[in-house]
Amino acid sequence: MRHVLTIAWKDLRSELRTKESINAAAAFSMVILVLFSFVLDISGDAREFGGGLLWLVFAFAGALVLNRSFAREQSNDCLDALVASPLPGWALFLGKALANFALLAVVELIALPVFGILFNADWLRFPGWIALTCALATWGMTVIGTMFSALTVNLRLRELMLPVLVYPMLIPVLMAAMQLTSALLSGTGITGDDWVWVKLLIGFDIIFTSLSLALIDVILVN
Amino acid sequence: MSGAALDVRAVWKYFGDFPALRAVTLGVAPGECLAMLGRNGAGKTTLLKILAGLSTVSQGSVSVFGSEGHSSGARRKTGVLGHGIGIYDELSARENLELFGTLYGVANPGQTALDWLERVGLNHVAHARAREFSRGMRQRLAVARAFLHAPDLLLLDEPFTALDDRSIALLQRLLAERLAAGATVVMSTHQLREAMELATHWALLVRGKLVHKGERTPEILADPAWVYRNYGEDS
Numbered sequence: 001m002r003h004v005l006t007i008a009w010k011d012l013r014s015e016l017r018t019k020e021s022i023n024a025a026a027a028f029s030m031v032i033l034v035l036f037s038f039v040l041d042i043s044g045d046a047r048e049f050g051g052g053l054l055w056l057v058f059a060f061a062g063a064l065v066l067n068r069s070f071a072r073e074q075s076n077d078c079l080d081a082l083v084a085s086p087l088p089g090w091a092l093f094l095g096k097a098l099a100n101f102a103l104l105a106v107v108e109l110i111a112l113p114v115f116g117i118l119f120n121a122d123w124l125r126f127p128g129w130i131a132l133t134c135a136l137a138t139w140g141m142t143v144i145g146t147m148f149s150a151l152t153v154n155l156r157l158r159e160l161m162l163p164v165l166v167y168p169m170l171i172p173v174l175m176a177a178m179q180l181t182s183a184l185l186s187g188t189g190i191t192g193d194d195w196v197w198v199k200l201l202i203g204f205d206i207i208f209t210s211l212s213l214a215l216i217d218v219i220l221v222n
Numbered sequence: 223m224s225g226a227a228l229d230v231r232a233v234w235k236y237f238g239d240f241p242a243l244r245a246v247t248l249g250v251a252p253g254e255c256l257a258m259l260g261r262n263g264a265g266k267t268t269l270l271k272i273l274a275g276l277s278t279v280s281q282g283s284v285s286v287f288g289s290e291g292h293s294s295g296a297r298r299k300t301g302v303l304g305h306g307i308g309i310y311d312e313l314s315a316r317e318n319l320e321l322f323g324t325l326y327g328v329a330n331p332g333q334t335a336l337d338w339l340e341r342v343g344l345n346h347v348a349h350a351r352a353r354e355f356s357r358g359m360r361q362r363l364a365v366a367r368a369f370l371h372a373p374d375l376l377l378l379d380e381p382f383t384a385l386d387d388r389s390i391a392l393l394q395r396l397l398a399e400r401l402a403a404g405a406t407v408v409m410s411t412h413q414l415r416e417a418m419e420l421a422t423h424w425a426l427l428v429r430g431k432l433v434h435k436g437e438r439t440p441e442i443l444a445d446p447a448w449v450y451r452n453y454g455e456d457s
Binding site: 006010014017018075077078080081083084086088221 | 276
């Protein structure tokens with residue numbers, strides 16, 4: 001666990017000093033939300049499109065954060081230095097995923113109030129459920145994004161390849177997050193039918209976290 | 223070879239259809255300092271990457287300190303300095319060394335980092351970010367990173383390249399210290415004279431094949447180019 005935290009600390013410290021991806025992701029999400037506020041009818045409530053809009057913004061902004069995850073290791077061949085060290089592959093993966101999760105959470109925390117103001121959405125009615133939905137869906141995005149960031153790190157067109165590979169994989173997690181967020185924004189909360197989406201998010205997170213941990217060593221050495 | 227620090231058996235490495243290494247068999251005993259020679263593209267870096275666990279073999283086997291593959295224990299005993307310096311530009315010199323000290327399980331990473339910064343003459347810039355360093359300073363920081371956990375095996379890929387006289391002398395002194403402590407060193411190099419001063423053995427790769435491995439003799443030290451004249455592609 002110490003190694004996981006060491007890698008997460010290293011990534012977060014590097015990011016806080018350069019602010020390369022967090023600034024880009026936060027600015028991107030603001031711009032998209034403002035642009036959509038011009039286009040969409042916000043005279044009613046946000047329940048019909050709120051969930052979909054929010055998670056599309058998070059997914060696109062997330063790609064900016066996730067693209068940098070392993071690309072950060074490329075300068076000076078830092079990834080080689082990490083792989084040659086006794087650091088287990090799973091610890092490297094979890095450390096990076098943890099750092100990415102924290103960065104995505106910051107972007108979401110910035111975007112949610114702006115979304116609430118622009119679209120007249122009361123996202124604070126079920127704060128616990130909103131937090132749980134964001135946590136589960138963000139972890140799903142993080143795990144898939146971190147894994148594919150490792151896979152595409154040596155590709156010339158990695159900035160292009162990462163979204164192309166990641167978004168199809170994220171369809172289940174985005175669908176579940178959109179459904180749950182829309183239900184929460186509509187004020188009904190999580191009812192019996194919505195539990196299937198919660199279970200889907202939990203299952204997705206468990207399956208893809210396990211798969212990533214099992215495959216990361218093969219990806220890193222090859 | 224029992225008790226070998228490194229045991230490479232019939233290793234082939236293909237990139238597509240191209241064989242970068244062809245049936246390389248090599249044993250390196252504990253305490254040996256092996257200078258791995260060869261022209262550009264001979265396979266030196268490929269072999270070192272395999273020894274460091276950064277690349278897999280296509281055929282054959284590699285064992286490090288008796289364990290097949292690259293166990294966590296073997297990695298803990300190994301220091302690697304490759305073409306890239308493995309230093310984070312956005313972290314300070316001290317933070318870089320502390321990070322790797324922690325990963326290698328060094329007892330007191332903070333103090334060890336400071337000690338090594340002093341040894342490589344970077345203590346006055348301990349808190350400056352690595353991106354602000356000159357090339358020579360970055361190289362010295364990379365040397366400290368590779369040595370700070372007192373490795374029993376050092377794998378160095380062209381370690382003297384881009385170093386000034388002072389840094390070459392520093393690296394030679396540090397290598398001599400590790401060798402005196404019983405460590406094993408494998409280094410690829412084009413700087414024959416600097417390498418041969420430390421080497422106990424030398425090996426020559428020609429187009430992926432190991433064509434010779436033997437002891438470094440006083441004659442070679444006096445005239446390192448003799449190696450290529452007698453065993454190289456033009457011999």
